[in-house]
Amino acid sequence: MSMKQVLLTVLFLCQSAAFASAEPACAEARPASDLTAPELTGEETAEDADPTVTVEPAVLVSRRPALRPCKFRQFEAGRERMQARGAVCGDWTILGETRKPVAGKARGCGITNPVRVYKISDIALSQFSLMDCQTAVTLKTWIENTAKPAFADMGGGLKGMRIVGHYACKTQNNQPRSRISEHARGRAIDISTFVLKDGTQITVRDGWNNAQGAVLRKLHDGACGIFGTVLGPDADRYHVGHFHFDTARRKGAPVCR
């Protein structure tokens, strides 16, 4: 189907919807030529023309006010279809459910628009993981640009990941005097194990200083820069068994250790 056919179909569907609901909407969607101000005709010259008169028709024929309900309905319908399929964050490849705002028990905890995600770009997460959409989308970027390519020639490719941490109202590394963790804001995810299609499991703990060290470093390094913080086994004793990725909004350069 050509682009023109697609546009015609969309226009037709909108018109049908407008007739069905008897609402003024997509039927008024005019071709782009209607958007231009009418040209002066006949005896009329630019000097004769009252500027308010020449400007006004352009406003009157503007399709924006009429088009908005159609666009809005299309948007709503699209969102409903996505929800029905379990897609969240406006992305067909991020599957889960939207949740009510999470109010943390302590100051600084909580997520305004949380999602519980179980699959991203066909990669299964071992548990429903609560986070915000920016984190889910960043994770998707890393999965598609780094994780999937890194395992492309191993065990049939990446199938899933063991998630050992997502939202949690806690301090950094659970230390009493530490600052609030990015996990407490729904901006962090901890990954301990990568599961391949042939059943192979590659753990950060065992693989980092062994044969899988190279692929694990690829995963680690590929996350640097897109996430605000990336911590692995070389960071500290708290991360010998997992990668910590978060979308901390900090002013300085991203942290990558």
Ligand SMILES: [Zn+2]
């Ligand atoms: Zn973490």
